[in-house]
Every structure is written in structure tokens, then in C-alpha cells.
Amino acid sequence: MTEAIDADGLIKRFGRATALNGLDLRVRTGEVHGFLGPNGAGKTTTIRVLLGLMRPDGGAATLLGGDPWRDATALHRRLAYVPGDVTLWPTLSGGEVIDLLGRLRGGIDVKRRDALLERFELDPRKKGRAYSKGNRQKVALVAALSSDVEMLILDEPTSGLDPLMEEVFREVIREEKQRGDRTVLLSSHILSEVEALCDRVTIIREGRAVETGTLDEMRHLTRTSIRAELAGPPNGLGSLTGVHNLSVDGDRVTFEVETDALDQALRALVQVGVRNLVSRPPTLEELFLRQYQKASV
């Protein structure tokens, strides 16, 4: 499988502040890749480097096989970008912006555009200054999604969208995924969105990738939550290595267990006798929080 994005040790400084501090990012062709991090972690700066808007102070990046800085214009014909904070020209209507951006990229699929306008319930006749934040976001989304391009780069695309529209966005991205040939880089701090859409995820913190892989792979590295009702008091569960946050309330226990210790922990439960058991894989939230707690200690 070829790589659509291959960034290696990107460094970007703004004066004394370091925005990217040796960031690695690999996105495979055809996958939806989640790019996670809190505000200020360097997501937007990374994207701007990948788009050839900013030149890194160190490291190298390849985008669709080209150099993002040198081949910027040629590469941009093959991708569409939705910025995190969409601002529209106050005197242009939404429809005009969609058509202009599409034409600059080399053409627009009119049928697809009209279908998207309908699905996102967007009125294209309003002038830029009359749109709300969510509607500005929709204009940029429709413009990006109605172009026939190999790659979509979406920087927090659902900020400002209401839950119904968020669902429409997810459906559209799922459809894109089924086509199989479109690569999507989805930057977000909304974890449920990433969890619902992404094949692989990169988590960044302070300008560095701290974790990357499929959700399953990441879960493997973390803990499963278990809640069980037992036949008697638990026995020796607390002394097992890999079991954390154990709380016992009569016959009921809740705890978290590392993947490697799961087998041992279940045996311990079975020895006492299990009446009821709920096991839940870690959510992305938990992965994320753990990643950040680990770092802040």
C-alpha cells in the first residue's frame, strides 16, 4: 500500500514558540486517517505545511508523491481542503464560492454539488456575511466534496454543525470511504467522530505524534473496563499486576485491566463464580485522556 502523506520529523517555529517539534505522520492511500489533538497541539500548522502554505524549519514531507512546497499548485488540483475556521467573502454568495473553488481545482460535478446542497440543507444564494458559522462550514464542505479529487484534508470540519448535520457529514464520509480510492485526513478533537469514521489514528501533543495506529492496535495497548457481579467476594484480584482502579461493593466489582492481564483477571473472577459481566473496550476518549495524563505526570 502506498502512502498518500509521509511527513518525517517536521519542525516549525513561530518566533520563540515551537508549533511542530519533530512530527511524524503517515497516511495510507485510500484510508480515512484521524488526526487528533487538543487545541494548539499543532494540527492546523501540520496541515498548512502539507498544503505548501508554510515551509517547515526542519524535516521533510511528501504529499501524493510530490513536494508540498515546490509542487503546491499541481498537488492542489488533486486535493480539496476545508479550513478549520471558514471565512467567506462578504459580497460573494455561497453558490459562487462553491463554483469558484471547484473551477480553480479544475472542475466541479454539478449533480453532486446539487445533491450535497440538498443533503446539507444549504441555501447557496446567501451572501458570505449573512451565513452563520455552521453554514459557512457547509459551504466549504460542499465545495470540497463536490470536486473529484484524490484527497480530502479536513481541519475540524464539523465545528459549528448541529448534530443532524454532523450525521449527514458522517454519512457522506462513509460513502467516500466505500469508493476506496479517496484518502481523507480528518483533523478533529471530537473523538466520537474519529472513532466512527477513521481507519487509523494519529494522536499529537505539543507538536509531536505520540501515538499512531488502528484503533484496535491502540486499544491493545490500553485497558478494558470490566463490571461484574460475583457469587462471592472477589479473591486476590487486587494483587494481580495489570489490574487498576479496583472498587468492590459487596459482590459487585468494577476495575480496569491491561490487555496482557485480561486472561488472569477473568480466571480470578471465574474462580469465585460470575453472575453477570459487562466488559467494555476503552473508548477513544479514554485512550486520549490516558495519553495526556501520562504526559502531564
Next chain:
Amino acid sequence: MTGTARLIRLILRRDRFIMPIWVFVLGILPAAYVTTIEGLFSTDAERLDYALISRTNAGFVALYGQLRGDSVAEMAIWRAGFVPVMLGVAVALTVIRHTRADEEAGRTELIGAGVVGRRAPLAAALITTMAACLVLGVIATLGLVGQGLPVAGSLWSGVELTVSGWAFTGFAAIAAQLTGSARGARSIAVLAVGLAYVLRLGGDLSAMSDGPLSWLSWVSPIGWVQHIYPYGAADWWPAELTVVFAAAATAAGVVLLGHRDLGAGLFPGRPGPATAARSLRTPLALAWRLHRGLLIGWAAAFAALGLVFGAVGQSVADLGSDTAMGDIFARMGGSEVMVNSYFASIAGMVGILAACYAVQATLRMRDEETAGHAEMILTAAATRRGWAAGHLFFSLLGPAVLLLVEGLVSGAAYGAITGDNVLGDVLAGAVTQLPAVWTLAGVAALLTGLLPRWSALAWGAVSICLLVLLVGTTLQLDQWLLDISPFTHVPHLPVGDLSWTPLVALTVVAAALVATALVTLRRRDIPA
């Protein structure tokens, strides 16, 4: 009105650098002119001679207004005749900045949700700005008294400046209500200052020869305050008229505020087309959409200017044939020379105005960058050069359109009234300013490419050129100081001869600036 006091403190805090600067600089200018006038003439006779010439020189009357006396005090105040214009622009920008601009950015909403009355933001902006005008008047008075001038006249001089500031503060209160965008409000307010100036100018020039258009001075706040004549007649009623206007305009602004929603203007926005026209497919086509309103507005203003300048040119011609003034004009070269020198000084002023447009159009590029629009275009497969070229197309060719329009209209208007065909000469005078205008556009472009955060310094370059034009010859500045302004180098047609060397040289300088700008723009981060 609740919360006004706190908002005033906020305005003072946000403007703590810029407001003291314009208040002090504009306030001290009249006193500075006293020093200038005193230093310029070693004997009273020289000064009287100069006063006589100044009173009859159309270019001077156009720039500063009518001179009625020949004392040092009267000449200094006359020379400061441009201060109300600069003050008008300063207060207009201040009021819009703290009303419509905040509203557009959503800050008013944030404040409005707190314990703050609906009218408080406007009231705070107006009170602060008007208080600043008052302080400015006090500074002017103290400065003039400090120069040893009569107290009463100095007091009236302070009043002149203060009430002129109030008039435009009041008008800005109206302008801030009219459109949804700060840019639109600023254009309306600054255009009103320009209109007041041009009306004053037209009326004063016409009055020189008792022409039929002298009433124009009386529909302009700048005309009113200049009729106070602090050290001469010291008429109080033009000041009173100005105060009444300021109060009425302020009241109108407050009433208009009550008739609209937050964020809305009185001119409602209309829906646009659902799809783009076939032609909207290149950065240049987008630039046309973004620049056309500005260019059309400026072209209309230049046509109006041309009409006024051409029409009052007749007064200058009449003056030359006035027998009572015979020997002075014979010394100055007779009627034809006077008309020519009038059109030459008009051309210089029009050149600076065209440079204002050129800088505004060039800096639009930077606005597009900070607003995030450039990012959208550049990631949609537009090249940086193509994007910049779209904007530079207007900053370079726009001024050509403006100067052509002004030259054609003023030459034709003058010809229609007097029957003399000077169209070619007048047009040449206007169009030869172009290389100097391009140089300033080049400076703005280079700043945008090289020092984007400091790109507004281009306005400083324009201000220096304006200062050189306004005070350069009076202050008898060294030639190298005058040479800083590209406008010093263009041939002053139709007075002098057409020499190509400076025109070509300036064009080359402008081309080099623009080329460097394109290279630096290609190499830096966007947004930077």
C-alpha cells in the same frame, strides 16, 4: 446607557497609543506653523508680500482655504487649514473602530450580553472621541498662547478645531449605522470628509473671483469652521452652526441605531446568485469581484473632483484678467501661467489621492490573507503569483483609470465653461503622476511580501508624500527630504516641460518593487 463609563475606559485602554498621537500631533500643528511663518520671513514687508500672493494663488486657496489677514497669527491658522480634514479622518476611523468594527467582529455581542445598555457602545465611542477633540482644542490654544499670540484668538482657534472634530464625529455615528460592514462604514465616513473638503475648496476658489459657486463653502463643515477667522473677525456663528450640525448628526445616529438589529445595517443585504457566472473561474475574476465596488466608488469620486476642479478653474482664469491685481499677476506670468500652475498643483493633489487608492487596493491582499480567504484560494490550485497578480492588476491599473477620469473630466469641464481647450495639458498633468503612484503601490506590495505584519506602514509612506506636498516648500525643507517623495520627481505639467527620464526611472523603481514583492511573497508562510 448602563456601562458607558466602563466602555469608555475600554476604549481609552485600546487606543492608549494611537489616540494621544493624533490628538497631540494635530493639536500642536497650528503652533508649529507660527514658528514656520516667523522663521520664513525676515521682514514684515516680505510676509505681507507673501500674504498677498497666497491670497490670490488658486493652488494655496484650494489646499488651505481663504486667507483674510496678513498677521503671523492669521497666516498660521490659514496654513493649518488642512488640519480639520486630517482630524475628520482621525475621528471617523476612531468612531467606526469602536462601533461598527466591533459589531462586525462580534465583540459588541459579547459586551451586549453583559450589563451594558443598547446605546452604551455608541455613546462611549462618541463621548471619548468628542472629549479627545476637546483636549486637542485645548492643546492648540495653549500652543498658540505659548507662541505669544492673543488669548482670545487662540481660544477661538482651539474652538475651530474642536467643533470641526465634533462635526465629523457626529457624522461617523450615522455612517456606523448604515452598512453591515466596517469597511463600508469607513468608506462612507471618510468619503464625507473628502466631500466636505472638495465643497469647501470649490466654494473658496469660486469666491476668489466672486463666482457663482461660492455657496459651496457653506454646505461643508470644513467651510464653516474656516469662516471663524479666529484672529480676525472671530465670528462665533459658524462655530455655532457646526455644533448644531454635530448635535443633529449625533442624534440621527442614535435614532438610526434604535431602528436596526445588532449586526445589521440600514441598507439590507440582498441574496446573490445560486451559482457563479461562467466567468468567475480565475483569481483575476475573483479580484474583480472584490475590487470593483471600491474602484467604481473611487472613479465616481474622481469624476466629481474633476468636475469641481475644472469648473473652478474659470475663477482662476478670471482672477488673472483682474486689472486691480494687474502687477502681481504680471509678475507671476499672467493669466495663462496662473491657470497652468493651478492645474499643476491640482495634479499633484490628485496624484496623492490616486496613491491612497493604490495603497488601499494593494493592502487588500493582506486583508485577504489575515481574513483566511487567501488560504482558500491558494489551496484551490491558484498560484501565489496568480493570486497576487489579480490584486496588483487593480492597484496598478486602477490609479490609471482614476487619473484619466479626473484629467478628462476637469479638462472638459474647464473647456466647456471657458471655451479654452486645455484638455491635453490637463490630462497630461494628471497621467504623469502615475509612475509616482505606482512607486507607492510597489512599496505597499513589498511590505506585504516582506514584512506582512507591518504592511500598514505603506500608509505612512503616503502620509510622508502628503506632508512633503503640504509643508515641503513652506518649511523650505532640504532638497533631499523633498526627494523622498516620488511626487517631487514627476514633471509638474502643464507648467514645466515633459521630461521622460524621471517617469521612466520611477516606473523602473516601481517594477523592481513589485517584482521583489512577488518573489518574497512566494517564499514566505501564508498566513504570516
